[in-house]
Amino acid sequence: xxxxxxxxxxxxxxxxxxxxxxxxxxxxxxxxxxxxxxxxxxxxxxxxxxxxxxxxxxxxxxxxxxxxxxxxxxxxxxxxxxxxxxxxxxxxxxxxxxxxxxxxxxxxxxxxxxxxxxxxxxxxxxxxxxxxxxxxxxxxxxxxxxxxxxxxxxxxxxxxxxxxxxxxxxxxxxxxxxxxxxxxxxxxxxxxxxxxxxxxxxxxxxxxxxxxxx
Amino acid sequence: xxxxxxxxxxxxxxxxxxxxxxxxxxxxxxxxxxxxxxxxxxxxxxxxxxxxxxxxxxxxxxxxxxxxxxxxxxxxxxxxxxxxxxxxxxxxxxxxxxxxxxxxxxxxxxxxxxxxxxxxxxxxxxxxxxxxxxxxxxxxxxxxxxxxxxxxxxxxxxxxxxxxxxxxxxxxxxxxxxxxxxxxxxxxxxxxxxxxxxxxxxxxxxxxxxxxxxxxxxxxxxxxxxxxxxxxxxxxxxxxxxxxxxxxxxxxxxxxxxxxxxxxxxxxxxxxxxxxxxxxxxxxxxxxxxxxxxxxxxxxxxxxxxxxxxxxxxxxxxxxxx
Numbered sequence: 001x002x003x004x005x006x007x008x009x010x011x012x013x014x015x016x017x018x019x020x021x022x023x024x025x026x027x028x029x030x031x032x033x034x035x036x037x038x039x040x041x042x043x044x045x046x047x048x049x050x051x052x053x054x055x056x057x058x059x060x061x062x063x064x065x066x067x068x069x070x071x072x073x074x075x076x077x078x079x080x081x082x083x084x085x086x087x088x089x090x091x092x093x094x095x096x097x098x099x100x101x102x103x104x105x106x107x108x109x110x111x112x113x114x115x116x117x118x119x120x121x122x123x124x125x126x127x128x129x130x131x132x133x134x135x136x137x138x139x140x141x142x143x144x145x146x147x148x149x150x151x152x153x154x155x156x157x158x159x160x161x162x163x164x165x166x167x168x169x170x171x172x173x174x175x176x177x178x179x180x181x182x183x184x185x186x187x188x189x190x191x192x193x194x195x196x197x198x199x200x201x202x203x204x205x206x207x208x209x210x211x212x213x214x
Numbered sequence: 215x216x217x218x219x220x221x222x223x224x225x226x227x228x229x230x231x232x233x234x235x236x237x238x239x240x241x242x243x244x245x246x247x248x249x250x251x252x253x254x255x256x257x258x259x260x261x262x263x264x265x266x267x268x269x270x271x272x273x274x275x276x277x278x279x280x281x282x283x284x285x286x287x288x289x290x291x292x293x294x295x296x297x298x299x300x301x302x303x304x305x306x307x308x309x310x311x312x313x314x315x316x317x318x319x320x321x322x323x324x325x326x327x328x329x330x331x332x333x334x335x336x337x338x339x340x341x342x343x344x345x346x347x348x349x350x351x352x353x354x355x356x357x358x359x360x361x362x363x364x365x366x367x368x369x370x371x372x373x374x375x376x377x378x379x380x381x382x383x384x385x386x387x388x389x390x391x392x393x394x395x396x397x398x399x400x401x402x403x404x405x406x407x408x409x410x411x412x413x414x415x416x417x418x419x420x421x422x423x424x425x426x427x428x429x430x431x432x433x434x435x436x437x438x439x440x441x442x443x444x445x446x447x448x449x450x451x452x453x454x455x456x457x458x459x460x461x462x463x464x465x466x467x468x469x470x471x472x473x474x475x476x477x478x479x480x481x482x483x484x485x486x487x488x489x490x491x492x493x494x495x496x497x498x499x500x501x502x503x504x505x506x507x508x509x510x511x512x513x514x515x516x517x518x519x520x521x522x523x524x525x526x527x528x529x530x531x532x533x534x535x536x
Contacts, residue, residue: 084403
């Protein structure tokens, strides 16, 4: 059973997120908070495995709260929930110690997957940032720069180009006439080979690539 | 020949008239000419001619004295509305005084215009901020609730309703995407939340996502903090310059940099696009200038046909926020 703390200043959003999470038998929301400071307090007095933080909250923003929580001796995993489709927030979240970033506009589809990825110790990339990263990678490859060595299969090569165009897994599956699960598998493999699965590696890459400030 | 510069206009005219009258009087006293009590026609002619000569001399001298004033009037008519240039503080007597007071007036007008513009732009930014915030906090959250609620309903609904519910859910998602896009165009939240460098980096990413040009960015580390007002100006100028590069210049590569130069922070946007000649400036460039003036920043736009355009904004960081 994965114990979750949910923090969002909007009560109804909190309720919606809770209902989505609790449809899964192994996920259970054990605490809620209405702002960042309260979330930090709840982490202190409640044992949780995962914290889902809204990025924009009063008193203490989600990013500040994440940084505070990540400083604990045995910090729970942290997921950010955000309205902003912007890689700067994403990397800001990674730097603060979060291991995933879920856009509210796809929370219905991605939130559960992001929780699972976080519990596995992986980074959850939202679709927009994934294509930004992959495009940056392809640009570097084209310019002949040294990039993390990787050998992609022909199929993965096809998939990575579609990701760079910002296609969703579902669209890619349709285009290539393969199953959705297979696409997801390719995606995971590609990100693994590009070393974009790991929070620390990813942040380092973004800094090196000039995507964010050190 | 110059008149003494401290002489007021009144005395200049008096002096000229005096000189002419004195000359006439001297002529009358020391020349053999005389007028008999009963004037004869020849005397009428001599006196008449003398008078005409006096009036003409007087007129020519006064015209000469007033010439700088006329030049000043011509210059005043040439003063442009947007880029008021100072009058040359030259000339003599009254003209210098007028030039000085007109310059003073222009200075005050410019100052007033700056504060007026500043107030208008600040009000506009504040309003955008408020609308963006409300879109995020109210509309965005409500749509999120709808989206999550529909997802939840879908899992409990009878099978024949599921496709319908899924379609409605996609509409809610599209609405949420729209809200986010509109809010971001109104006001870049990243500027407030993460600072200028991050906001410019996000701008660059967004730009390369939506155009065929590539952006190279370089931001010097440890730049001094600008006032919030100045940061918005830098951001908006960069935004406008990038938009121009993509839309009008057909640029393939753009360099976006932010450095420190002495006591200024310098934003530079350089593209390799078409460039332009003369000042065929669209409203975009005008807007950039107005914004730059707000924080007493210096904007220069250098462009040559086929050699691209460079937009440079120098923001003083001590005078900022004053």
